[in-house]
Amino acid sequence: MICIGLMSGTSLDGVDAALLETNGETITRFGPGGETAFAPHERAVLKAAVDAALDWRFEGSEPDIFKQAEDVLTQTHARAVEAVAEHAGLTLAEIDLVGFHGQTVIHIPPQPGRPGRTCQLGDGAALAQRLGIPVAYDFRTADMDAGGQGAPLAPIYHAVLAHGSGLERPLGVLNIGGVANLTLIRSDGTLDAFDTGPGNGLIDAWVEERTGQTMDRDGALAAEGRVHEAGLADLLAHPHFALEGPKSLDRWDFSLDAARNLTVEDGAATLSQFTAEAIGQGLQACLEPPERLIVCGGGRKNADLLRRISEVTGMSVCSAEAVGWRGDLIEAEAFAVLAARTLRGLPLSFPGTTGIAQPLTGGRIARP
Numbered sequence: 001m002i003c004i005g006l007m008s009g010t011s012l013d014g015v016d017a018a019l020l021e022t023n024g025e026t027i028t029r030f031g032p033g034g035e036t037a038f039a040p041h042e043r044a045v046l047k048a049a050v051d052a053a054l055d056w057r058f059e060g061s062e063p064d065i066f067k068q069a070e071d072v073l074t075q076t077h078a079r080a081v082e083a084v085a086e087h088a089g090l091t092l093a094e095i096d097l098v099g100f101h102g103q104t105v106i107h108i109p110p111q112p113g114r115p116g117r118t119c120q121l122g123d124g125a126a127l128a129q130r131l132g133i134p135v136a137y138d139f140r141t142a143d144m145d146a147g148g149q150g151a152p153l154a155p156i157y158h159a160v161l162a163h164g165s166g167l168e169r170p171l172g173v174l175n176i177g178g179v180a181n182l183t184l185i186r187s188d189g190t191l192d193a194f195d196t197g198p199g200n201g202l203i204d205a206w207v208e209e210r211t212g213q214t215m216d217r218d219g220a221l222a223a224e225g226r227v228h229e230a231g232l233a234d235l236l237a238h239p240h241f242a243l244e245g246p247k248s249l250d251r252w253d254f255s256l257d258a259a260r261n262l263t264v265e266d267g268a269a270t271l272s273q274f275t276a277e278a279i280g281q282g283l284q285a286c287l288e289p290p291e292r293l294i295v296c297g298g299g300r301k302n303a304d305l306l307r308r309i310s311e312v313t314g315m316s317v318c319s320a321e322a323v324g325w326r327g328d329l330i331e332a333e334a335f336a337v338l339a340a341r342t343l344r345g346l347p348l349s350f351p352g353t354t355g356i357a358q359p360l361t362g363g364r365i366a367r368p
């Protein structure tokens with residue numbers, strides 16, 4: 001079936017969309033994809049929804065701003081679907097299914113004796129109505145209700161992609177977005193996955209606070225800085241690193257405090273080293289360490305960060321494009337495949353990826 005997957009990540013820059021022909025188990029065609037940027041006023045509404053969610057934390061009634069944010073998400077995601085369909089030369093009636101991740105505004109992983117909660121804003125029914133296409137959405141709730149981490153969900157897609165590309169196992173796939181997540185595909189095909197720690201999120205926040213720019217482009221600032229070892233040790237003392245996987249994170253689980261007295265360059269170097277060391281620690285804990293790490297997500301464009309990851313892990317690190325993958329579209333592609341899996345009742349999450357007892361289906365379907 002022809003599916004369009006949609007993802008809007010934590011950096012709130014826009015909606016990634018990708019068209020695939022897939023049955024959820026294999027991909028028979030990679031169609032076009034691209035990003036539909038949020039306009040400044042749309043981004044401001046989404047940012048306000050994230051801020052409100054962090055105050056709310058599932059206590060009391062939902063913040064009023066959520067409804068307004070969902071309207072923004074319906075409009076922007078509909079535009080993203082229309083753009084990709086047009087690019088593919090297809091009418092909306094020729095699209096079988098849309099996979100709508102929604103905007104994560106808060107994610108609280110489960111703790112011993114307390115189930116986790118997660119919130120992806122996104123009104124699947126409204127998007128289905130607006131487009132006249134069935135929409136799969138709400139991919140994380142079933143996993144969390146079953147005691148899982150609710151994230152990461154991309155690992156089964158990484159496995160589909162790696163299999164289709166004929167890549168040798170064991171293999172590591174690292175996504176560096178706001179948060180970084182790692183999938184390990186063992187030689188027998190078993191999946192292990194977890195959020196390693198911060199990805200670009202802290203670096204972005206630091207650079208924005210100090211320079212007004214949105215990112216450390218190509219890692220230029222970090223490359224000029226020196227790592228502040230005591231600050232790095234403080235950052236690595238976070239309880240996330242003492243936990244065994246599967247484990248997940250919220251982008252806002254870490255703070256910039258350890259960098260506060262540093263120069264902009266030294267802060268960027270320390271936070272970039274933190275991202276790399278967190279990835280290194282995650283790899284050390286895995287049962288069958290891969291020799292090769294394929295990196296996707298925006299962080300793969302940060303040359304200084306990739307150098308640090310390669311140094312810390314001692315592994316061969318290559319960007320998604322080196323194996324013919326589309327590094328900026330993998331998450332959107334993942335939600336095209338996850339949508340098809342939802343429709344067919346195939347599992348989305350697995351004991352090794354989110355910590356649930358049995359492979360589990362998930363997602364809901366809204367029909368126009």
Ligand SMILES: Nc1ncnc2c1ncn2[C@@H]1O[C@H](COP(=O)(O)OP(=O)(O)OP(=O)(O)O)[C@@H](O)[C@H]1O
Pocket residue numbers: 008009010011012013176177178179200201204214215216217218219296297298299301302303331
């Ligand atoms: N040339 C570059 N140099 C350095 N960093 C870059 C570059 N291009 C992109 N990035 C980083 O990638 C980020 C965007 O990555 P991506 O789109 O994968 O994140 P996201 O989808 O918002 O995250 P999430 O994984 O939370 O969904 C930017 O915020 C920036 O930090």
Ligand SMILES: CC(=O)N[C@H]1[C@@H]2OC[C@@H](O2)[C@@H](O)[C@@H]1O[C@H](C)C(=O)O
Pocket residue numbers: 009010104107118150151152153154155177178179180181195248249331
């Ligand atoms: C709760 C949530 O939205 N988590 C995201 C976030 O962004 C990266 C990392 O943290 C990952 O766990 C997840 O996204 C990808 C798509 C996933 O579920 O695999």
